[in-house]
Amino acid sequence: xxxxxxxxxxxxxxxxxxxxxxxxxxxxxxxxxxxxxxxxxxxxxxxxxxxxxxxxxxxxxxxxxxxxxxxxxxxxxxxxxxxxxxxxxxxxxxxxxxxxxxxxxxxxxxxxxxxxxxxxxxxxx
Ligand SMILES: [Zn+2]
Ligand SMILES: [Zn+2]
Numbered sequence: 589x590x591x592x593x594x595x596x597x598x599x600x601x602x603x604x605x606x607x608x609x610x611x612x613x614x615x616x617x618x619x620x621x622x623x624x625x626x627x628x629x630x631x632x633x634x635x636x637x638x639x640x641x642x643x644x645x646x647x648x649x650x651x652x653x654x655x656x657x658x659x660x661x662x663x664x665x666x667x668x669x670x671x672x673x674x675x676x677x678x679x680x681x682x683x684x685x686x687x688x689x690x691x692x693x694x695x696x697x698x699x700x701x702x703x704x705x706x707x708x709x710x711x712x713x
Pocket of ligand 1: 600601640641642643645
């Protein structure tokens with residue numbers, strides 16, 4: 589809950605930084621008509637979810653409030669299964685241009701394979 593310098597701390601552990609879960613989530617919209625409840629999986633609010641590694645407390649914020657949602661986040665194309673995955677290293681476009689990223693070992697959450705990636709393998713989307 590407490591946000592300091594855009595970092596989010598756990599409500600139960602005010603000294604612990606909450607970790608962002610990769611990717612985006614959503615609060616699904618629903619319609620209530622008397623007793624009848626219909627979930628509307630194609631509408632809702634995109635959110636970014638954070639969790640505390642210690643107590644598991646979850647918290648979410650509208651994705652629109654995050655630069656990565658507006659400008660794109662860093663992704664990597666898996667060298668084994670060719671699917672794109674959310675890069676464990678995140679930065680904005682300006683920092684990306686000036687940084688040299690070499691031989692970073694990432695594990696693909698899709699196929700579980702570990703590969704080494706360079707700047708050329710990373711892109712915004
Ligand atoms: Zn906690
Ligand atoms: Zn893969």
